[in-house]
Amino acid sequence: MSGPLTFTIDQTAYLDAQGNLLQPLPAAFEKPNVLADLLRQMLMARCFDTKAIELQRTGRLGTYASCLGQEAVGVGVGWAMQPEDVLLPSFRDHAGQLARGVRMAELFAYWGGDERGSDFAVPREDFPVSITVGGHAPHAAGVALAFKLRAEPRVAVCLFGDGATSKGDFYEAMNLAGVWGLPVVFVISNNQWAISTPRAEQSAATTLAQKAIAAGFQGEQVDGNDVIAVAQVVGEAIAHARSGKGPRLVECLTYRLGDHTTVDDASRYRSEEEVSRAWHEEPVRRLRSFLTMGGSWIQQTEDQWVQHCQAQVEQAVDDYLNLPPRGPESLFDCLFETLPTGLASEQRAVVARGSDDG
Ligand SMILES: Cc1ncc(C[n+]2csc(CCOP(=O)(O)OP(=O)(O)O)c2C)c(N)n1
Ligand SMILES: [Mg+2]
Numbered sequence: 001m002s003g004p005l006t007f008t009i010d011q012t013a014y015l016d017a018q019g020n021l022l023q024p025l026p027a028a029f030e031k032p033n034v035l036a037d038l039l040r041q042m043l044m045a046r047c048f049d050t051k052a053i054e055l056q057r058t059g060r061l062g063t064y065a066s067c068l069g070q071e072a073v074g075v076g077v078g079w080a081m082q083p084e085d086v087l088l089p090s091f092r093d094h095a096g097q098l099a100r101g102v103r104m105a106e107l108f109a110y111w112g113g114d115e116r117g118s119d120f121a122v123p124r125e126d127f128p129v130s131i132t133v134g135g136h137a138p139h140a141a142g143v144a145l146a147f148k149l150r151a152e153p154r155v156a157v158c159l160f161g162d163g164a165t166s167k168g169d170f171y172e173a174m175n176l177a178g179v180w181g182l183p184v185v186f187v188i189s190n191n192q193w194a195i196s197t198p199r200a201e202q203s204a205a206t207t208l209a210q211k212a213i214a215a216g217f218q219g220e221q222v223d224g225n226d227v228i229a230v231a232q233v234v235g236e237a238i239a240h241a242r243s244g245k246g247p248r249l250v251e252c253l254t255y256r257l258g259d260h261t262t263v264d265d266a267s268r269y270r271s272e273e274e275v276s277r278a279w280h281e282e283p284v285r286r287l288r289s290f291l292t293m294g295g296s297w298i299q300q301t302e303d304q305w306v307q308h309c310q311a312q313v314e315q316a317v318d319d320y321l322n323l324p325p326r327g328p329e330s331l332f333d334c335l336f337e338t339l340p341t342g343l344a345s346e347q348r349a350v351v352a353r354g355s356d357d358g
Contacts, residue, residue, distance in 0.1 A: 007210065007213045009207050009209045009210055009219060009220055009221055010220040010221070011220070011221045011222070011223075012220065012221070012222045012223070012229045012232065012233050013222065013223035013226050013229050014029075014226055014228040014229050014232070015223075015226045015228060015229075015286045015287065015290050016286070017225070017280055017281045017285075017286055018286065018289055019285070019286040019287065019288070019289025019290035019291075019292075019293060020290075021290065025228065026228075026232050028232075028235075029228055029231075029232075035228070035287065035290070035291060035296075036291060036296060036297060036301075038075055038076075038079060038227045038228075038231070038287065039227075039284070039287045039288060039291060039297065040305055041071075041075045041078070041095070041098070041099055042071040042072060042075050042095070042227065042283060042284050042287070043284065043302070043305060043306060043309055044098065044309045044312070045067060045071045045074065045075065045094060045095035045098055045099075046068065046071060046284065047306065047309035047310055047312075047313050048094060048098065048104050048107070048309075048313055048316075049066050049067050049068055049094065051313045051314075051317065052064050052066075052094075052107075052108065052111060053066060053258075053262060055108065055112075055317065056111075056262045057262070060112070060321065061108065061111050061112050062111055062112055062113050063111075063261050063262050063263050064111050064261060064262045065091045065092045065260065065261045065262075066092070066256075066257075066258035066259065066261070066262075067092050067093070067094050067095050068256075068257040068258040069191070069225075069254060069255050069256060069257030069258070069278065069282050069283070070092065070095065070189055070191055070224070070254050070255075070256065070283075071095045071227075071283055071284065072224060072225055072226060072227035072230055072252075072254065072283035072287075073093075073095070073096070073159070073187070073189045073224050073230055073252045073254055074093050074094065074095025074096030074097070074098070074099055074159070075095050075096070075099050075227050075230075075231075076227045076228075076229070076230025076231035076234055076252075077096050077099070077157060077159065077187055077230065077231075077234050078095075078096050078098070078099020078100050079099065079227075079231040079235070080230075080231050080232075080234040080235035080237075080238050081100065081155070081157055081238060082154075082155075082238075083101075083123060084152075084154050085154050085155045085156070085157060085238070086123075086125050086126055086127065086143050086154065086155075086156045086157070087100050087123070087126045087127065087157050087159070088126075088127040088130065088136045088137075088139055088140045088143070088156060088157070088158045088159065089126070089127065089129055089130070089136075089159050090129065090130050090133075090136070090159055090160045090161060090164070090189075091129050091130070091131050092161065092189065092191075092256075093129070093159045093189070094107055096159055097126070097129075100122075100123050100126055101120075101122040101123055102120050102122070102123070102126070103120070103121060103122075103316065104312065104313060104316035105117075105315075105316040105317075105319035105320045105323075106118075106119075106120055106121070108316060108317065108320035109320050109323060110128070110129065112320060114323065114326065115330075115333065115334045116323070116326070118334075127139065127143075130160075133160070133161070133163055133164045133167060133194075134160055134163075134164030134165070134167035134169040134170045135167075135169055136158060136160070136169075137158055137160065137164070137167075137169045137170045137172075137173035137174070137186065138169055138172055138173045138176075139158075140156045140157075140158035140173060140177075140184050140186070141156075141173040141176045141177050141180075141182055141184055143156040143184070144156040144177065144182035144183045144184035144241075144247070145176075145180065145182055147182075147183050148180070148181075148182055148183060153242050154183065154242070155183045155184065155185060155238045155241045155242050156182075156183065156184040156185075157184070157185045157187060157234075157238065158173075158184065158185070158186050158187065159187050159189060160186075160187075160188060160189070161188065161189050161190070161191060161194060162188060162189075162190040162191065162192070162193075162194060162199055162202055162203075162208060163194025163195075163197065163202060164188075165188060165202075165203065165208045165211060166194075166202055166203060170186075170211075171211075171215075173186070174186065174211065174212065174214075174215035174247075174249070175215050177215065177217070177246070177247040178212075178215035178216035178217050178246070178247060179215075179216065181244070181245075181246040181247075182241075182246065182247055183241040183242060183244070183246075183247070184241060184247045185234060185237045185238055185241055185247065185248050185249075185250065186212075186247065186248070186249045186250070187234060187249075187250050187252060188208050188209075188249070188250070188251040188252060189224065189252055189254055190208055190224065190251050190252060190253050190254065191254050191255055191256035192254075192255055192256065193256050193260070193266075193270070195260045195264065196260075196266075196268075196269040196270075198270075207219070207221055207251060208251045209221045209249055209250070209251035211249065212247075212248070212249035215247075215249075217246055217247050217248060217249070218248055218249070219248070219249035219250070219251065220233060220248075220249075220250060220251070221250075221251045221252075221253060222234075222250060222251070222252050222253070223252075223253055224251075224252025224253045224254030224283075225253075225254050225255070225281050225282060225283040225286065226283065226286065227283055227287060228287075230250075230252055233250055234250050237250055254283075255278040255281065255282070257275065257278060257279065257282065288302070327351075327354060328350050328354060329347050329350045329351045329354065331350070332344075332346070332347040332350075
């Protein structure tokens with residue numbers, strides 16, 4: 001025994017809620033247009049999100065989980081990853097998927113119940129959305145193990161919520177990642193709620209980041225409403241993993257401004273004051289303020305960009321709504337490489353019934 005063990009959990013932020021700089025910017029963010037581009041991506045994700053809710057409310061999309069308020073996490077993670085890395089997203093990670101190059105029409109198709117929406121043109125090897133809370137964390141460890149065995153300098157990045165960190169899947173994946181030194185970065189979008197369960201009732205741990213310590217690697221916290229902090233710290237974690245030094249865990253502190261999903265009513269379990277306080281912390285506002293104070297962003301720039309986003313989103317809606325429908329036999333697709341005999345005969349029966357009806 002070497003005496004009591006102690007640990008620290010670093011916290012990183014560059015911008016406060018008003019958009020004031022808290023410490024010098026890392027060099028990568030001093031380059032022209034990098035920050036404006038991050039703001040543009042967050043605004044695009046917000047336009048997508050608003051339209052998705054409109055589509056659901058008008059019966060043209062299935063149940064949908066809004067990413068309102070959490071855009072900085074996905075956009076920061078997308079910025080930090082290389083194209084050849086692999087993202088394993090949860091159901092609220094549209095901003096991250098868009099930042100990776102997934103098309104909006106594909107996301108609409110997925111949320112409209114069409115598995116073709118998970119067959120991304122780009123990025124081909126990113127995983128489909130995990131609806132199962134934390135169920136994709138072991139898959140992330142598996143992807144990272146494959147990279148390691150093949151000696152490929154690639155990193156798996158797994159995104160999930162605060163609630164997922166209570167799951168056995170999470171602990172098992174963290175344990176394997178630690179003991180095998182896998183090139184994987186786990187990113188928690190701690191939005192303070194798991195449906196109606198608040199963070200304080202989720203875990204007695206002071207931070208969720210410290211759960212990495214038990215698995216033998218570093219965990220840290222970032223202000224998840226500060227896209228610069230997310231991009232920088234996740235970028236460092238990815239570089240660490242890519243260079244063979246093993247996994248990292250990054251806890252992004254953010255807030256779910258919307259309902260859990262379109263079938264939830266969050267006003268039943270949280271106060272208006274809490275939500276309006278959170279609106280002062282949200283990620284778009286602070287980066288906009290910072291860039292406006294620096295003179296590189298004006299209202300007109302934003303209005304023009306939002307118009308562009310809306311046009312892109314409308315085009316994606318058209319593409320989604322005009323997707324040719326699939327026959328009922330497609331229900332059997334996408335689960336098995338080769339259908340088990342029982343299901344194969346059921347599929348033949350569905351096809352036969354379809355041609356009888358026709
Ligand atoms: C294994 C499993 N259990 C329960 C659910 C139902 N469920 C969907 S989302 C959710 C809460 C998830 O909370 P969190 O991980 O914090 O993610 P957030 O929804 O806040 O983004 C639950 C319990 C599920 N999808 N999967
Ligand atoms: Mg949550």
